[in-house]
Amino acid sequence: xxxxxxxxxxxxxxxxxxxxxxxxxxxxxNTNCCDVAPPLEPLVPPAPGTVKGxxxxxxxxxxxxxxxxxxxxxxxxxxWPSKVERHPTILRAFRSLASYRAATGDDSGVKxxxxxxxxxxxxxxxxxxSTRKTGSRKxxxxxxxxxxxxxxxxxxxxxxxxxxxxxxxxxxxSGGGGACSxxxxxxxxxxxKKLPAxxxxxLETSDANxxxxxxxVCCHGSRDARCGVLGTALARELISLVKDRQLEHLxxxxxxxxxxxxxxxxxxxxxxxxxxxxxxxYGGLHAAHAEIFLDSLLNMEIGVDGGAEHPALREYWRGxxxxxxxxxxxxxxxxxxxxxxxxxxxxxGGEEES
Numbered sequence: 001x002x003x004x005x006x007x008x009x010x011x012x013x014x015x016x017x018x019x020x021x022x023x024x025x026x027x028x029x030n031t032n033c034c035d036v037a038p039p040l041e042p043l044v045p046p047a048p049g050t051v052k053g054x055x056x057x058x059x060x061x062x063x064x065x066x067x068x069x070x071x072x073x074x075x076x077x078x079x080w081p082s083k084v085e086r087h088p089t090i091l092r093a094f095r096s097l098a099s100y101r102a103a104t105g106d107d108s109g110v111k112x113x114x115x116x117x118x119x120x121x122x123x124x125x126x127x128x129x130s131t132r133k134t135g136s137r138k139x140x141x142x143x144x145x146x147x148x149x150x151x152x153x154x155x156x157x158x159x160x161x162x163x164x165x166x167x168x169x170x171x172x173x174s175g176g177g178g179a180c181s182x183x184x185x186x187x188x189x190x191x192x193k194k195l196p197a198x199x200x201x202x203l204e205t206s207d208a209n210x211x212x213x214x215x216x217v218c219c220h221g222s223r224d225a226r227c228g229v230l231g232t233a234l235a236r237e238l239i240s241l242v243k244d245r246q247l248e249h250l251x252x253x254x255x256x257x258x259x260x261x262x263x264x265x266x267x268x269x270x271x272x273x274x275x276x277x278x279x280x281x282y283g284g285l286h287a288a289h290a291e292i293f294l295d296s297l298l299n300m301e302i303g304v305d306g307g308a309e310h311p312a313l314r315e316y317w318r319g320x321x322x323x324x325x326x327x328x329x330x331x332x333x334x335x336x337x338x339x340x341x342x343x344x345x346x347x348x349g350g351e352e353e354s
Contacts, residue, residue, distance in 0.1 A: 043226060046264045046283030048308070048332035051319030054109030056173045057269070059216065059256065060089055061147040062114040082222040084114045084257045089146055089162055096169040110173055114257040115149070115216060118235045149214070151271045152279050152321055160202040168199055212250060213272035213297065219255035224262035230286050231255070234266040237290035251294075264318065270297065270307075277306040279321035282313065289316075309335035 062084065084090055093112050101107055144162040149155065150172035160168060171194055195203075217235035221228020238253045261267055264283030272278050277297055285293055296312045306320065307313035308331050319328035 042263070043265060043284075044263050046261075046316055046318050048317055048319060049325040049329040050261055050264065050283070051281045051321075051323075051325070051328060052109065052260060053324040053327075054111045055322050056108070056110045056153075057149075057151045057271075057321060058093060058110065058112045058169065058172065059115040059149045059151075059254075060093060060112070061116060062087060062089065062257075063116060080114065080220060080222055080257055082220075084220075085112070087114070089144070089165075090114060092162060092165050093169055096166040097173070099166060100170040100173065104174070106174070108173070111259070113216075113259055115254045118217075118219060118232065118239065118253070118255040149271075151214075152273070154271070154273045156204040157199070157202040158204055161198055164196055164199045164202075167194070167196055171195055171199075211272075211274055212252060213270060213275050213277075215251065215253045216256040216259075216269045216271070217253065218257070218259050218265070218267040220258045223258045224265070226262050226265040227258070227267065230266040233287040234268070234285055234290055237287040238294060241290060241294050261318065267318075268293075269321075276300050276302060276304050277310075277313075280307045280313075281318040281320065282307060282316040283318045284316050305331065305335050308332045311336075 062080065081087065085094065090112060097110055097112070145159045146157075146162050146165075148157050148160060148168070150168075153172065155172055157168065215238060217231050217238070218227045219231040219235055221232065232255070235253055235255055242248060242251050242253060256269070259267055259269065259281075261283055266283070266285045268282045268285055270277045270280045270282070275297070277300060282293070292312060293316070296307075296310055300306075300310055304310055307317035308320070308328075314332070314336055317332060319325070320331070323331065
C-alpha cells in the first residue's frame with residue numbers, strides 16, 4: 001500500500017555538489033540592513049545522527065517583508081534577521097518554554113523556529129507580526145497575533161493572541177498536549193479544558209488536514225547563504241511541482257529559519273501524522289533533487305520506516321524527531337546497513353547549534 005502514488009518512481013542521480021563554495025552575497029546592491037552572511041565553507045554530504053535530539057518542534061509564522069536576490073543564482077529570505085530567536089514573539093515562546101520547564105522539571109528537547117510561505121511575492125508588511133483590534137478594552141488597543149504549528153502532534157493555530165503563548169506552549173509540549181492528532185482531529189478532549197477560550201478559538205481542527213504532508217525547507221539566507229541559495233531554490237521547485245500536479249490539498253511547503261546543519265544544505269523536515277516519513281530530517285537536497293524527493297515521499301509504502309529505509313532517500317536522511325543521535329544511527333543501520341561512502345558522523349556539541 002502506498003501513501004500516495006502520483007508518478008513512477010525514478011532513480012535518484014546524485015550530483016557532485018559537495019565540493020563547491022559560494023561567494024559572500026554582501027554586495028552593496030543586495031545588502032539588507034546588517035544581516036549579511038559571513039564567508040561560507042564547502043558543503044559536506046548529509047549523514048544519519050546529525051539531528052540534535054528533540055521531541056517537539058514549534059514553528060511560529062514570521063512574515064518576510066522582502067525577498068531579495070542573493071547574487072548567487074537565486075533569491076533568499078534576507079529580511080529575516082540572522083538571529084530570529086531575538087524577535088519578540090520567538091523570544092516570548094522561549095521564555096514560555098523556560099517557565100514551563102521550571103514549573104514541571106520537564107527538560108525534553110524542544111526546537112523553536114520561524115516559518116513563512118515562499119510564494120515568490122514581495123510584501124511590504126511593516127513588521128513581522130499581525131495585529132487586530134481587541135474590541136474588549138476601553139482604548140481599543142491592538143493585539144498582536146501569530147500563527148503556529150506544534151509537531152509532531154500536528155497542532156495548528158491561526159491568529160493566536162501572542163499573550164496566550166505561555167498556555168499554548170505549555171499545553172503543546174506537555175505529555176497530554178496532543179490536542180490534535182496528526183490527522184488534525186481532536187484526540188484528547190480533556191486536555192483542551194486547560195486552554196483559554198481564545199486559544200481554542202484559534203485552534204484549527206479541520207479534517208482537511210488529515211492526510212497532509214508538511215515540508216519545511218531551511219531558507220535562512222541571512223544566517224547562512226548555503227541555506228538561502230540552495231534551500232530557497234529547492235523550496236521554489238517543490239512548490240512549483242506541487243502546483244503543477246494540483247497537490248495543494250495534500251502537501252504544503254514552507255520556508256523555515258535555521259534548523260541546524262548549514263553544511264548539509266538544503267535541509268528539509270517532513271511532518272505528516274499519517275505518513276511514514278513523519279518527523280524525518282533530510283539534507284543535501286537541491287532543486288535538481290526536488291522531483292525524485294517528492295515522488296519518493298508520495299510513493300512511500302505504509303510500513304516503510306521513512307527515509308531511513310527508503311532506497312532513494314536513505315542517502316539524504318539525517319535523523320528524526322524523538323530520537324537521540326545514537327538512536328538515529330541505529331535506526332539507519334538497522335533499516336539498511338552502513339552503505340559505502342555514507343559513514344555517519346555525530347558532531348560533538350550538537351551540529352544544529354552552528
